[in-house]
Amino acid sequence: MTRTMVVTCGATVPFPSLVQAVLDLDFLTTIRERWNFKKVVIQYGRGFGGEFEKRVKALGSASAHGKEAIGKASRDLGVELEVHGRVAAVEICGFAFTTDIEGLLRVHADLVISHAGTGSILDALRLHKRLVVVANTGLMDNHQLQITDRLRSRGHLVAAHDATSVAVLEAVVSAMEADSTTPLATGTSEAFTNLLLNVANS
């Protein structure tokens, strides 16, 4: 069985160190040899496409992939890819943004590596995906760290302590070797439903 990894950096703020951590020859070789990850799909966020393509090429990507290859890969994944290449025998698919990240995760992701945005985390957890979260410590506030830490301590996810290849790989190992993670409750509460109705009709 071949596996696919989906990496989400958030749509608005670029996260170069996470991209750098994943676009690493040792990292890619290891995930392919150890768990048969043959495809890495990366949402790098708006305005980072040029930089992303440069980094993929710098790794000596066999990017003879023409429009046909990128078109086919886009159709397979259901997202409009901007960058497509092959590094260390792993297919690299890059795009800036999609309105249906949930669909992509549901169908394709065997492992999700995500920035610590609430939305991305919830998307992955509600779909019961193995999840590694990498907080973007370059951001001003530390809420990302707070929520990551809280969900990690409850066994919902694995957190990388740093946005480096070594740290992310370490977290991937824990996530892949864990027997199971604690599923997240659905978010529907009868008591809250009653609260809504009571206030509306009071």
Added chain:
Amino acid sequence: MGFELWLVVLVALQWLVVRVILVVPIFGIQNGRVLEAAEKTEKGRKLQIFVLLGSGGHTGEMLRLLENYQQTLFKPHQTKLTVGVSDEASLKRFKHAFQTQLDAQGIEVQICRFGKAREVGASKLQSVKSIVLTLARAVWTVSWLKWQFVGQPHLVLLNGPGTCCIIAGWLKLLEIVTMTRSKIIYVESLARTSSLSLSGKLLYPLVDEFVVQWSELCDRYDRARCFGILV
């Protein structure tokens, strides 16, 4: 003459103080309300719902909340939904998630626009300027909204972007002055695990129900209710 004028002012002030105490929930007049099995909306009256989609994470959480509670909030042909937006991306996400479904259910949707009270990372001076401009525009929009709520079952759902404070503040002021209800539920962001956001702190004494998503916050704040993760 001067004495009579003062008398009028004093009576007006006294009335205002009484209204504030009656309306602002932190004074406790409305406390002790028990959550029972909910009543149904009366026939023939539309439930008016207002939600604010701030930006980014706030929008994401609000859309999830709407999705999780759509059966309660969106009654076919009996709901009028007003969506406040401060950026186009949020509006797009809302339409992508709900437009088809709401149209099919015959739910009336209206969009109103708000400026952003504060850009993340803006300086103090920039913040002051943008807050004043946003304020003027929001006061007008919220007054218009309030006019539609009068005498109707209604619900305002807020979850934390700065604009929330203006909306809630003005709605409550209008409630005090016009003696008609403005019912607001505030849901604190999931990202706040151990302390309230600035909006949360400001709105805590003011809104009808204050909901947090981590029990730790519930223990720290008497008025806060916690139902676990809602988004």
